[in-house]
Amino acid sequence: MPKITAPDGSPISALCFGCMQFGGTADANDSRAMYAACRDAGINLFDTAHLYTDGQSEALLGQFAKPAREKLIIATKVAYTRGSGRANVLATFDTSRARLDMDMIDILYLHRWDPETPLEETLETLAALQEQGTIRYIGVSNFAAWQVMKAQSVAVGLGTRIDIIQPMYSLVKRQAEVELFPMALAEDIAVTPYSPLGSGLLTGKYAAGGAGRLSTDTRYAARYGQGWMQDTANALSALATRMGQNPSTLAVAWAAQHPAVTAPIISARNVGQLQASLDAMQFRLGDDAYAQITALAPTPAPATDRSEEG
Secondary structure, eight states: OOOOBOTTOOBOOSSEEEOTTBTTTBOHHHHHHHHHHHHHHTOOEEEOOTTGGGGHHHHHHHHHHGGGGGGOEEEEEEOSSSOSOHHHHHHHHHHHHHHHTOSOEEEEEEOSOOSSSOHHHHHHHHHHHHHHTSEEEEEEESOOHHHHHHHHHHHHHTTOOOOEEEOBOBTTBOGGGTTHHHHHHHHTOEEOOBOTTTTTGGGTTTTTTOOSHHHHOHHHHHHTOOHHHHHHHHHHHHHHHHHTSOHHHHHHHHHHTSTTOSOOEEOOSSHHHHHHHHGGGGOOOOHHHHHHHHTTSOOOOOTTOOGGGO
16 A cells, blocks of 8 residues: 655545535534544545635635644645646645645645646646655546556656545446556555545435435536436445444445555535544444445446456
């Protein structure tokens, strides 16, 4: 497993907290309470982005993290808009550092693939930030495996590397198992997947008539709108009831248990909503339970599609 640590040498925690809701659906008080609950549970990896909540996410995280900065791994993301050219990366990173009120950021992700900017320009920029000591690790988010390896080839030529990736992964979004996870294991790249609850689908709340992103955001409704996905969510809830567990705990624990996964990114709007995901920190599925949950959703075909070979 890749050796990503906090500045004081503390190992990376088994879960990451995603601060996307800070300053948005979670006000400052709820945000602070969730940060405190995460620290009490042993989480030291916190993820945000330049794009989130018009900068409030970074600003609030910076305030909360300041007293324990050396014990924490702080990650942010740049270049979701306006491309990954040098000028945009540097400008957005400077803004992010100012909001966080930090001289150094542990992990800087490219938020998504940019087909227009030469990778050499982007990676030279990140390598220079690393050499200056303003970032410690380089990451990429929402990249396909071939894109990661193309970036890795350029990075190695510059004397650095892609240390960590951030793909989507949950029981109902398993595409990462096909190429991203085998690549990460082979190349010793850390993996912090997001949306292990399928944007709330796997909590069971929608089947119970609850509301959330899937009922208010057309993008998420389309992403998780296939009938089999709801069937899987219902089956997970039924299994959780039989096991005496919360379906959110099972969903996060299942995502965390893949050998390639370093730390799934959990998130919430308040502590009450967060607790079931935090419980996965102390919960490990037995082999039979892991297999039962895995069987609730289709396993994607291997990259070669020669599934008959096992």
